[in-house]
Amino acid sequence: MSFTVEERGNPNSLSYRLFFKNAEGKYVSPFHDIPIYADESQNIFHVVVEVPRWTNAKMEIATKDPLNPVKQDVKKGKLRFVANVFPHKGYIWNYGAIPQTWEDPAHKDGDIGCGGDNDPIDVCEIGTKVCSRGEVIKVKVLGVLAMIDEGETDWKVIAINVEDPEANDFNNISDVQRLKPGYLESTVDWFRRYKVPDGKPENQFAFNDEFKDKDFAIKVIKSTHNFWKALISQKTNAGELNCKNTCVSASDSPYCCTVEEAKAVVGETSPCGKEEPIPSSVDKWFYYERK
Helix, strand or coil, X not given: CCEEXXXXXXXXXXXXXXXXXXXXXXXXXXXXXXXXXXXXXXXXXXXXXXXXCCCCECEEECXXXXXXXXXXXXXXXXXXXXXXXXXXXXXXXXXXXXXXXXCCCCCCCCCXXXXXXXXXXXXXXXXXCCCCCXXXXXXXXXXXXXXXXXXXXXXXEEEEECCCCCHHHCCCHHHHHHHCCCHHHHHHHHHHHCCHHHCCCCCXXXXXXXXXXXXXXXXXXXXXXXXXXXXXXXXXXXXXXXXXXXXXXXXXXXXXXXXHHHHXXXXXXXXXXXXXXXXXXXXXXXCCXXX
16 A cells, blocks of 8 residues: 655745645545554554654644645744754654544543543654655554643654564564663653743653553554544544545545545645745754753
8 A cells, every 4th residue: 555745835834735645646634544554463553754853844744624734833823843952953753643543632541641632643763764754654563652741641652664674673662772772761851852942841751751562552552543433433523623534434424525525625725836945943952951
């Protein structure tokens, strides 16, 4: 199963969008139409790469927009870039999300006591390759970190691309600790401090800042898949989320989007144009003393 992307608007601008197509050239939603599993029997999952490693633009699946294209997050009318909090440059993994998952805000996790963050579950892919924005990869899950972001549960799955040359060496979170010493500690440090330059407090974590193992992570992913199933079948109120899709819903579902309707959604956006310059401030370093 393969997917391609179509750029619309000007890169590095408010108009930029990245729409997805399946192998038949049909527009699809990366939130709803791309299957969660690449191989269910082996617990191999698809991941939509939103942010390639070392980059700063906070790109994300637009869960409230028709067809859910990838676009850059906006804060106070300006494009959002994560700061370089020393010693980290941009994102330190390929960062993305598992399709057909949803962290339900109404569900308070039994271990943590907080509701979900209303997004697909996040993934940090730790392989050697720097992926491309919009690339759909197949990963095996290694573990998970439970971040508490402004009172919401925001799981961070640790995974590796099955096509990575090192993939056979990584089968659980203990392998990351053994073969990439310091990487998990840096991951906690990154998530703890990345919002501080924006004037926000440090993020907190459940389980004493410790990563849970592969089995725990897969259990969490499957629970978010069940929340998504309830969402797409209208058993849960979608709120502001846009659940339009071209492949999942039956024709009598209000969420069903025809090929023509999907083309019209894309057609309403601007054609891909000239890339805008990235603000020079994005390359600045932010320093502050750890508490």
